Amino acid sequence: MTVRTRYAPSPTGVPHVGNIRxxxxxxxxxxxxxxxxxxxxxxxxxxxxVPDSIPKISESLQWLGLDYDEGPDIGGPYGPYTQSxxxxxxxxxARRLIEQGDAYDCWCSSERLDAVRAEHQRLxxxxxxxxxxxxxxxxxxxxxxxxxxGRSPVVRFKTPREGTVTLEDPIHGSTPFDVATIDDFVxxxxxxxxxxxxxxxxDDDAMKITHVIRGDEWIPSAPRHxxxxxxxxxxxxxxxxxxxILGPDGAKLSKRHGATSVxxxxxxxxxxxxxxxxxxxxxxxxxxxxxxISKAEFIEHFSLERIVRNPAIFNAEKLQWMxxxxxxxxxxxxxxxxxxxxxxxxxxxxxxPRPIDRQLVAHVVPLIKERVKLLSEVPAxxxxxxxxxxxxxxxxxxxxxxxGRPADAKAALGAVATSAxxxxxxxxDIEAALRSLADKxxxxxxxxxxxxxxxxxxxxxxxxxxxxxxxLGRERCLERLSQAAxxxx
RNA sequence: GGCGCCAUCGUCUAGGGGCCUAGGACGCCGCCCUUUCAAGGCGGAGAUCGCGGGUUCGAAUCCCGCUGGCGCUACCA
Numbered sequence: 001m002t003v004r005t006r007y008a009p010s011p012t013g014v015p016h017v018g019n020i021r022x023x024x025x026x027x028x029x030x031x032x033x034x035x036x037x038x039x040x041x042x043x044x045x046x047x048x049x050v051p052d053s054i055p056k057i058s059e060s061l062q063w064l065g066l067d068y069d070e071g072p073d074i075g076g077p078y079g080p081y082t083q084s085x086x087x088x089x090x091x092x093x094a095r096r097l098i099e100q101g102d103a104y105d106c107w108c109s110s111e112r113l114d115a116v117r118a119e120h121q122r123l124x125x126x127x128x129x130x131x132x133x134x135x136x137x138x139x140x141x142x143x144x145x146x147x148x149x150g151r152s153p154v155v156r157f158k159t160p161r162e163g164t165v166t167l168e169d170p171i172h173g174s175t176p177f178d179v180a181t182i183d184d185f186v187x188x189x190x191x192x193x194x195x196x197x198x199x200x201x202x203d204d205d206a207m208k209i210t211h212v213i214r215g216d217e218w219i220p221s222a223p224r225h226x227x228x229x230x231x232x233x234x235x236x237x238x239x240x241x242x243x244x245i246l247g248p249d250g251a252k253l254s255k256r257h258g259a260t261s262v263x264x265x266x267x268x269x270x271x272x273x274x275x276x277x278x279x280x281x282x283x284x285x286x287x288x289x290x291x292x293i294s295k296a297e298f299i300e301h302f303s304l305e306r307i308v309r310n311p312a313i314f315n316a317e318k319l320q321w322m323x324x325x326x327x328x329x330x331x332x333x334x335x336x337x338x339x340x341x342x343x344x345x346x347x348x349x350x351x352x353p354r355p356i357d358r359q360l361v362a363h364v365v366p367l368i369k370e371r372v373k374l375l376s377e378v379p380a381x382x383x384x385x386x387x388x389x390x391x392x393x394x395x396x397x398x399x400x401x402x403x404g405r406p407a408d409a410k411a412a413l414g415a416v417a418t419s420a421x422x423x424x425x426x427x428x429d430i431e432a433a434l435r436s437l438a439d440k441x442x443x444x445x446x447x448x449x450x451x452x453x454x455x456x457x458x459x460x461x462x463x464x465x466x467x468x469x470x471x472l473g474r475e476r477c478l479e480r481l482s483q484a485a486x487x488x489x
Numbered sequence: 490g491g492c493g494c495c496a497u498c499g500u501c502u503a504g505g506g507g508c509c510u511a512g513g514a515c516g517c518c519g520c521c522c523u524u525u526c527a528a529g530g531c532g533g534a535g536a537u538c539g540c541g542g543g544u545u546c547g548a549a550u551c552c553c554g555c556u557g558g559c560g561c562u563a564c565c566a
Contacts (some may be wrong), residue, residue, distance in 0.1 A: 010565080316517075370527060465524055
């Protein structure tokens, strides 16, 4: 039997990093075992539906590199892959369960349900449905009331009053549950839509899903699911409950903790490869030391059994470090050039002419790749290559070394320009020339370099000076030197 | 209230009875390198393995209890 896993989010927004990690695990498992990974939309809650989140979900998956084999947008042999288009199947399953005596119509109003729940709570009893409609008499009465008010029924599962069901989970082992603590939960809502419990089971069965990986908040619901599988005569898939990802304060990861959606990470300049690596190592590890691991290696080694049980706090600093590793060590330079070009095109102010010179970027990449951790830092690091419109201030130019000595600074700048005229324009020769010039001027090399750095780049923090000057070219450097000189006087 | 899950450095984790005076990584601190910023190299601090009982010659590892954190207890997923 071929392994099939799925990611089945409800379209309520852009996927969350915490949530999408279960997709990543599902993807890895499918690829590891040579099966299929599919996307399905669980849009059965019309109240929470956010329509434009649907393309965002597929875009998030694609961006992260979680390519799926079947899905709402690409189809597949078991479609449709959107639950709102499969209503007849859930209704048929519910009908069948009613006919079998495993479910029943419940006509109770939500007002009554609330009252029952409140009463149970007041008496410190478990807040369960009181099963009024489970009995013919109660049901008949409730039905009369409901019809008078024009209400439709829900379908509830007729949970056995006693017994045990046992969840066998590859991550958690086996957990027995006493069925008596489970109430008669709703499977089909009065609007004809199923609840999660019914819908996912019917779909997974129809779509031949073999392994379900979901958050461990589902463990308490698992016995209900086991009961439905049993009543429907379905062999349950492997149910694996992965720990969740928490914010720094131990609370569920949310907006308060900073970036949470996949798009936010993309926009801040994280690389999908790095985020993939990072997420894959939360709750799963290869061994005691592997930190940088490719998708191919993940696929080669992934297993459910090595997923840990405890929840993890999202360590944003480590992700940033890892992103830096990808930029400076993992991504091949030509690919990096493309990423930088795209970033610059998008982020540079409109004054800087487009298109961005790819050749120039290719020269710049080696200089800055080891000093940026995020793509978003790239423009500020190299804008002076792409515009001659520098905006230094006199104070910045003089810096600490030349503060109060503008005349000396001007003289130094002039001398640099003079010696630059006939030096061979390579970074080594430029450096040699400036060092001996510093000597001649009786200045500390570092002080002179700083002055030149600001004059040529407009900033105090830059890529290596001489390499930058080489790339900039003699003419542009001379021009900037003279502009700077006239500014300090 | 009921039911359940979880528990190793601040964080992510390795570990599955002796290899553990607990290893790696991020972060932090110091030194080195150095034209700024990074990167890199070296070193350091940091966990009585939540607590208490067992079992065992021996426990971070197995068992029980407790505590703590979290989750579920919806016509949400």
